[in-house]
Amino acid sequence: MPGNPLPTLDPPAPADTTWRFGAALLSNGKVRFQLWAPNAAPGLTLEVDGHAPVPLVPDAQGFAVADVACAPGTRYRYRLADGRAVPDPASRLQAGDVHDDSVVASPVGYAWQHAQWTGRPWRDSVIYELHPGLAGGFAGITRQLPDLAALGITLLELMPIADFPGTRNWGYDGVLPFAPDSAYGTPDALKAMVDTAHGLGMGVMLDVVYNHFGPDGNYLADYAGDFFRDDIKTPWGSAIDFRRPAVRRYFQENALYWLQEYRFDGLRLDAVHAIADHGWLPELAATLRASLPGRHVHLVLENDDNAAHLLEQGYDAQWNDDAHHVLHHLLTGETRGYYAGYTGQPGADLARALSEGFVYQGQPSAHHGGTPRGEPSAHLPPLSFVTFLQNHDQAGNRPLGERLVHLTEPARLRDAVALQLLCPHVPLIFMGEEFGARTPFLYFTDHLDPALAQAVRDGRRGEFAGFFDDGDTRRVPDPNAARTHADSDPWTSPPADADDWRRLYRSLLALRRAHLAPRLEGCEATHAQALDDRAVHVAWRLQDGTRLAVLANFGPASVALPQLAQDDARLPCLWESRPEAARGAASGTLPPGVTWFLEDAR
Numbered sequence: 001m002p003g004n005p006l007p008t009l010d011p012p013a014p015a016d017t018t019w020r021f022g023a024a025l026l027s028n029g030k031v032r033f034q035l036w037a038p039n040a041a042p043g044l045t046l047e048v049d050g051h052a053p054v055p056l057v058p059d060a061q062g063f064a065v066a067d068v069a070c071a072p073g074t075r076y077r078y079r080l081a082d083g084r085a086v087p088d089p090a091s092r093l094q095a096g097d098v099h100d101d102s103v104v105a106s107p108v109g110y111a112w113q114h115a116q117w118t119g120r121p122w123r124d125s126v127i128y129e130l131h132p133g134l135a136g137g138f139a140g141i142t143r144q145l146p147d148l149a150a151l152g153i154t155l156l157e158l159m160p161i162a163d164f165p166g167t168r169n170w171g172y173d174g175v176l177p178f179a180p181d182s183a184y185g186t187p188d189a190l191k192a193m194v195d196t197a198h199g200l201g202m203g204v205m206l207d208v209v210y211n212h213f214g215p216d217g218n219y220l221a222d223y224a225g226d227f228f229r230d231d232i233k234t235p236w237g238s239a240i241d242f243r244r245p246a247v248r249r250y251f252q253e254n255a256l257y258w259l260q261e262y263r264f265d266g267l268r269l270d271a272v273h274a275i276a277d278h279g280w281l282p283e284l285a286a287t288l289r290a291s292l293p294g295r296h297v298h299l300v301l302e303n304d305d306n307a308a309h310l311l312e313q314g315y316d317a318q319w320n321d322d323a324h325h326v327l328h329h330l331l332t333g334e335t336r337g338y339y340a341g342y343t344g345q346p347g348a349d350l351a352r353a354l355s356e357g358f359v360y361q362g363q364p365s366a367h368h369g370g371t372p373r374g375e376p377s378a379h380l381p382p383l384s385f386v387t388f389l390q391n392h393d394q395a396g397n398r399p400l401g402e403r404l405v406h407l408t409e410p411a412r413l414r415d416a417v418a419l420q421l422l423c424p425h426v427p428l429i430f431m432g433e434e435f436g437a438r439t440p441f442l443y444f445t446d447h448l449d450p451a452l453a454q455a456v457r458d459g460r461r462g463e464f465a466g467f468f469d470d471g472d473t474r475r476v477p478d479p480n481a482a483r484t485h486a487d488s489d490p491w492t493s494p495p496a497d498a499d500d501w502r503r504l505y506r507s508l509l510a511l512r513r514a515h516l517a518p519r520l521e522g523c524e525a526t527h528a529q530a531l532d533d534r535a536v537h538v539a540w541r542l543q544d545g546t547r548l549a550v551l552a553n554f555g556p557a558s559v560a561l562p563q564l565a566q567d568d569a570r571l572p573c574l575w576e577s578r579p580e581a582a583r584g585a586a587s588g589t590l591p592p593g594v595t596w597f598l599e600d601a602r
Contacts, residue, residue: 021036034090087102110187128156132158138180155266174213176217211234215237216452305373419594443479548596551569553591570586573595
């Protein structure tokens with residue numbers, strides 16, 4: 001459905017606003033405080049430092065509104081009828097943690113140095129996912145940006161920064177979606193980081209969580225119970241009720257807030273399969289694009305449902321778990337959990353993932369109880385899929401957080417890197433991959449409530465009860481221990497071969513930038529064949545008609561090639577992951593490794 005533009009958050013001066021949530025500066029020197037509280041008991045009040053309490057009565061739509069003369073930096077809170085003080089659920093800034101006062105924040109004040117930046121086209125995207133806290137907060141990320149730009153990264157992706165309890169968290173326990181967590185730095189430090197990236201020609205995406213709130217610090221149910229529905233449960237509790245206009249508006253405003261005030265270049269929406277009303281997703285995309293004309297805004301989904309139709313309704317791409325899972329199985333031989341669904345014919349699955357995107361396009365999935373999973377995706381362009389070898393989930397949701405360097409041989413990992421970075425899909429690199437980091441990426445939290453910390457600890461260890469042959473889950477690191485967070489920092493002890501890995505990534509990304517990125521729009525797969533259970537031949541026609549082909553063999557022995565594969569092996573070699581691989585393929589025998597061919601490669 002068509003989107004209605006939402007109001008701008010970055011005017012030249014504080015102005016009247018039609019934002020429905022949060023504390024908004026007005027042109028008359030006052031601040032408009034707006035709270036959706038349709039289920040609040042009588043006695044709800046607004047408390048603003050320096051002012052007498054203001055009684056609030058929600059209107060027919062459930063909104064309680066009060067205008068108060070105060071300045072940016074003023075603390076405020078809402079007092080419930082039972083006496084508890086709660087923060088603004090649309091707080092732009094917290095004076096402490098998630099249970100503390102909210103602070104009136106001004107959308108203006110930061111002097112943008114690259115205000116004319118409009119972004120880069122999606123075809124240029126090489127994504128780098130990192131955890132802001134481990135990277136040293138917003139200031140630490142800023143210091144790393146020149147090196148990332150030199151590597152060939154064009155789009156930085158931050159794991160969620162919405163205010164969460166404590167100082168250590170993956171970010172998916174956020175409860176105040178509009179407030180950058182102060183553990184990472186100030187709002188101006190965040191803006192400076194985005195601004196610096198833009199000056200280096202790099203965009204910045206943000207991971208946002210619209211499917212649930214964290215377990216600590218969310219008070220919505222106490223005065224806005226209508227925010228949730230009791231007929232659908234999720235792994236995190238009652239589902240958010242996107243049938244309600246106010247709820248839809250809350251998250252629409254949140255999305256635009258990050259894109260407009262902080263000038264993020266895109267959003268990655270976490271686990272949208274847990275959003276019951278999928279009709280809201282196209283509405284959100286349309287609203288954002290109508291509100292931000294003239295900018296390259298990238299919208300990416302994580303969606304276990306493989307709902308291909310959403311990639312034709314305003315979303316650029318989806319994280320392709322299917323491609324990851326089959327590659328992980330080929331590299332490691334693992335068959336536990338969801339990897340079991342990719343062991344029957346991994347060669348065919350890999351060929352399908354490279355040429356069509358999803359492996360599961362409607363066939364039954366044993367991991368999903370035998371129900372059909374996915375929709376046909378072969379008609380979608382390769383740029384509709386984000387392909388990765390690792391990410392926060394795939395490393396961090398292992399009990400010991402191992403990276404692929406611990407799970408496969410270096411030569412095989414280099415093969416996979418070559419396959420990923422020159423594939424017409426959009427590549428995503430997880431922090432540390434580019435220098436072969438050996439540190440694990442573990443699940444970590446900082447819950448101050450001992451009971452909650454113990455529940456998370458027990459839940460984490462219970463989840464992996466069947467993973468260890470001896471059943472001893474005490475080896476699973478305590479998520480709430482500060483050591484678990486510290487052990488996950490990939491930059492503390494780079495390996496001896498770090499420079500070798502960086503040279504590999506720089507070389508491959510330079511080839512991608514020079515030969516592929518300018519002609520990926522309109523690219524389409526023209527051939528896909530499994531040569532055996534571990535080897536594939538896939539070819540694409542690029543925008544200008546040029547032929548791109550890959551021959552990949554993840555098995556231990558050479559494979560005989562059919563005639564068409566031999567023909568492609570006589571094209572100019574763009575990259576071979578192992579010496580003499582191209583020559584062997586041209587002679588009709590494909591050795592282990594990954595070799596790329598491009599019709600006009602020099």
